[in-house]
Amino acid sequence: MTLNFVGRDILSAKDFTREEFDYLIEWGQKMAADQSQASPEFVNILQGKVLASLFFEPSTRTRLSFESAMLRLGGSVIGFASGDVSSTKKGETLADTIRTVANYADAIVMRHNLEGAQRLAAEFSTVPIINAGSGAGEHPTQAMLDLLTMKSELGTIDGLTIGFAGDLKFGRTVHSLAYVLSNYDVNLYFISPKNLPMQNRVLETLMSKQVKYKIGNNLQKVIPELDVLYMTRIQKERFADIEEYEKLKGAFILHADDLVSAKEEMIVMHPLPRVDEIHPSVDETTHARYFQQVKYGLYMRMAILGLILGGLK
Amino acid sequence: MTLNFVGRDILSAKDFTREEFDYLIEWGQKMAADQSQASPEFVNILQGKVLASLFFEPSTRTRLSFESAMLRLGGSVIGFASGDVSSTKKGETLADTIRTVANYADAIVMRHNLEGAQRLAAEFSTVPIINAGSGAGEHPTQAMLDLLTMKSELGTIDGLTIGFAGDLKFGRTVHSLAYVLSNYDVNLYFISPKNLPMQNRVLETLMSKQVKYKIGNNLQKVIPELDVLYMTRIQKERFADIEEYEKLKGAFILHADDLVSAKEEMIVMHPLPRVDEIHPSVDETTHARYFQQVKYGLYMRMAILGLILGGLK
Amino acid sequence: MTLNFVGRDILSAKDFTREEFDYLIEWGQKMAADQSQASPEFVNILQGKVLASLFFEPSTRTRLSFESAMLRLGGSVIGFASGDVSSTKKGETLADTIRTVANYADAIVMRHNLEGAQRLAAEFSTVPIINAGSGAGEHPTQAMLDLLTMKSELGTIDGLTIGFAGDLKFGRTVHSLAYVLSNYDVNLYFISPKNLPMQNRVLETLMSKQVKYKIGNNLQKVIPELDVLYMTRIQKERFADIEEYEKLKGAFILHADDLVSAKEEMIVMHPLPRVDEIHPSVDETTHARYFQQVKYGLYMRMAILGLILGGLK
Numbered sequence: 039m040t041l042n043f044v045g046r047d048i049l050s051a052k053d054f055t056r057e058e059f060d061y062l063i064e065w066g067q068k069m070a071a072d073q074s075q076a077s078p079e080f081v082n083i084l085q086g087k088v089l090a091s092l093f094f095e096p097s098t099r100t101r102l103s104f105e106s107a108m109l110r111l112g113g114s115v116i117g118f119a120s121g122d123v124s125s126t127k128k129g130e131t132l133a134d135t136i137r138t139v140a141n142y143a144d145a146i147v148m149r150h151n152l153e154g155a156q157r158l159a160a161e162f163s164t165v166p167i168i169n170a171g172s173g174a175g176e177h178p179t180q181a182m183l184d185l186l187t188m189k190s191e192l193g194t195i196d197g198l199t200i201g202f203a204g205d206l207k208f209g210r211t212v213h214s215l216a217y218v219l220s221n222y223d224v225n226l227y228f229i230s231p232k233n234l235p236m237q238n239r240v241l242e243t244l245m246s247k248q249v250k251y252k253i254g255n256n257l258q259k260v261i262p263e264l265d266v267l268y269m270t271r272i273q274k275e276r277f278a279d280i281e282e283y284e285k286l287k288g289a290f291i292l293h294a295d296d297l298v299s300a301k302e303e304m305i306v307m308h309p310l311p312r313v314d315e316i317h318p319s320v321d322e323t324t325h326a327r328y329f330q331q332v333k334y335g336l337y338m339r340m341a342i343l344g345l346i347l348g349g350l351k
Numbered sequence: 352m353t354l355n356f357v358g359r360d361i362l363s364a365k366d367f368t369r370e371e372f373d374y375l376i377e378w379g380q381k382m383a384a385d386q387s388q389a390s391p392e393f394v395n396i397l398q399g400k401v402l403a404s405l406f407f408e409p410s411t412r413t414r415l416s417f418e419s420a421m422l423r424l425g426g427s428v429i430g431f432a433s434g435d436v437s438s439t440k441k442g443e444t445l446a447d448t449i450r451t452v453a454n455y456a457d458a459i460v461m462r463h464n465l466e467g468a469q470r471l472a473a474e475f476s477t478v479p480i481i482n483a484g485s486g487a488g489e490h491p492t493q494a495m496l497d498l499l500t501m502k503s504e505l506g507t508i509d510g511l512t513i514g515f516a517g518d519l520k521f522g523r524t525v526h527s528l529a530y531v532l533s534n535y536d537v538n539l540y541f542i543s544p545k546n547l548p549m550q551n552r553v554l555e556t557l558m559s560k561q562v563k564y565k566i567g568n569n570l571q572k573v574i575p576e577l578d579v580l581y582m583t584r585i586q587k588e589r590f591a592d593i594e595e596y597e598k599l600k601g602a603f604i605l606h607a608d609d610l611v612s613a614k615e616e617m618i619v620m621h622p623l624p625r626v627d628e629i630h631p632s633v634d635e636t637t638h639a640r641y642f643q644q645v646k647y648g649l650y651m652r653m654a655i656l657g658l659i660l661g662g663l664k
Numbered sequence: 665m666t667l668n669f670v671g672r673d674i675l676s677a678k679d680f681t682r683e684e685f686d687y688l689i690e691w692g693q694k695m696a697a698d699q700s701q702a703s704p705e706f707v708n709i710l711q712g713k714v715l716a717s718l719f720f721e722p723s724t725r726t727r728l729s730f731e732s733a734m735l736r737l738g739g740s741v742i743g744f745a746s747g748d749v750s751s752t753k754k755g756e757t758l759a760d761t762i763r764t765v766a767n768y769a770d771a772i773v774m775r776h777n778l779e780g781a782q783r784l785a786a787e788f789s790t791v792p793i794i795n796a797g798s799g800a801g802e803h804p805t806q807a808m809l810d811l812l813t814m815k816s817e818l819g820t821i822d823g824l825t826i827g828f829a830g831d832l833k834f835g836r837t838v839h840s841l842a843y844v845l846s847n848y849d850v851n852l853y854f855i856s857p858k859n860l861p862m863q864n865r866v867l868e869t870l871m872s873k874q875v876k877y878k879i880g881n882n883l884q885k886v887i888p889e890l891d892v893l894y895m896t897r898i899q900k901e902r903f904a905d906i907e908e909y910e911k912l913k914g915a916f917i918l919h920a921d922d923l924v925s926a927k928e929e930m931i932v933m934h935p936l937p938r939v940d941e942i943h944p945s946v947d948e949t950t951h952a953r954y955f956q957q958v959k960y961g962l963y964m965r966m967a968i969l970g971l972i973l974g975g976l977k
Contacts, residue, residue, distance in 0.1 A: 086391065
């Protein structure tokens, strides 16, 4: 099967089909295999191509992941790591910034604190736009790498029971991942504090696609049923009442002890950075996969850039 | 005709002859043609060369333009996007910074808020210095790309009537462009608020070279005569009296309606970023060229780097 | 002689033997010779390799030096120039940041304001860590390039009399250089204000290795004996009493006049940036070597990266 991704924007996980996700997984796995060779085959496929990396909001992981992916395929990178050094400080509109940068680059990867920023950018850009995180909206390439992680670590997506825990309201990675998983035959659990529930627009999409999901706030009770536990951060700033935060926080911190009831094969994932929500004791268990997830991120972004820029066929 | 630019500094538009500008235009056009090919010829001519990109003042456009140009010719880039991360914060002199960086790079492109900074740098550097904007002084490579834009879009420079509108006192791009155009047979109009007139030092150069120019403050009246309208920003900070600013601002904002009296072939240019001074309605007219100008910027900087670093002959 | 540096961390100058330093000098000199060729031999030996350049504390010299070294060997670079844009701002631990970045890069060069940071990083990293400056602790690659400078400029290390002047308490470069030199047959002078003496842990190492050293605070008196005068900055912030600072400062500023009593071959070095401590008049003397030192820095870092990443054998 060959699908054509050349020139395509990556704005939302909702814009892709199951067939397309499977195709991305396939290429992500090819990248993993290729990189483990002494002489990787794809080392020069993007020679002469330039990626613009526009991070209006800082990021270590996503930015360095995309940049390393581009460089490992022989391409090069321009951009900025903080909106402070961009012309938007001089009052330039985002549309003008994008129309400008599209003249210098073959694709633009962009993080922005406003949800619709990437879609607006795509309207004005002559080159593909990749959404690297949009406010509390989406983070589609994170969801794609999460999918690659599950498939590679567990061998399947269909049939999995996947729990999301933490801040499901503002966590853009869980929104995108829920959209991605809605294309598969999965059972979902959404476990969050009451004031940080999964957003209705996501639940509506799941219902329309007849995805089975349950909602709760007791992480401990759910753990034995899960194949995947996807943890996210709960940010203090989300709570008006600091006592409320302190009270809830503990219920969403995972310790190694909490995993004694878990299935043997169950894996714990996290988009990182973590702060308190996964205790270091979990790192030593056989369940931890959040650092491997980072590596799958590199491979998935290599696949995405290779396909969009026409280097992989 | 072959001119030798190897190792040459680009400090001021005054340092170049008409023959040299024509040569740069010629190479800029070759770069444009080459980049539109499936397999560009010049993709590796700067392999092994390193450009230091030292932006003591932030910039999106100029910095990314130079960096993309260098990378597209097979070279690589080191540097900083803001003076905050440089050793000048520790009290190092500019001379010492330059003497240091000249050991790491084959050329240095530099933006600085002080006018004489690049000329000082050139005194201490063992590698070529390219001025990427010096305070309210000059921005010579912008003027070179403006020249390439006019020549490519209108077929000639000689015979053109070119209007400059906006802040002509502090706008470094218009200073450099006026110097460049003083080598051609052109008619210039300088249209600005009374407190922001074209600088005397520029007018003196024009007079000494017998360039025809007129001065005014009524943009509307001049438009029908122009082949090129070169707009620039008026910055609020330049006015002691904010009411004065608000009153004048309107007279230097261009709308699509203002262009009904323009010649059919007339083009509107702007060094960007624009804030209010060109209304988005102008973008849709056949006169707008400010985004194409960005692309010519990439080609001109490829030509400049290729020639200075000995990759083009 | 062939030593194996592949995959090795560079954390402290104390971790290396004389044989290893000599090997590094040898490769640094090969790099110098290679770079002076029209077609350098080593231009592509790190193709496909990625260096992560993590500067939690800003730096011009060390960062650009490492990045230029990597690029000149055909490798590429990702990273950040300031901790402000990293995920540590979101509360991520250094251990997690390193575990993440180690997935994207083949080596990590890192500057941090805390002394133990690089050693901690090395515990969590799957790729080599290079210490590019750790608080008031060490700066081992600076010491290696200082050694290359002395050897290349004076032909030997054994037998040299070397004076260190300035802030010897907080100056990390002098700590590392003293450790390096403790492997050779040298005479050391430590000349500093009374409140900024060489640290005891360094002196203890020297004693245990039977290195001859003297301590004093009169720079003028010592100059005639020296083969190398290694100057460092005295930072105002180190003094509780500003009058004390002003009084002492003068005694640690070097003028050309101070060098009339120096041996003809004596060289003046400085890790840079300098502020006041070397007067510009010294730049014109035959003793000044601090800018050549910068160039040796590039060569030494090329050697280090080439050896650690397996490109040089």
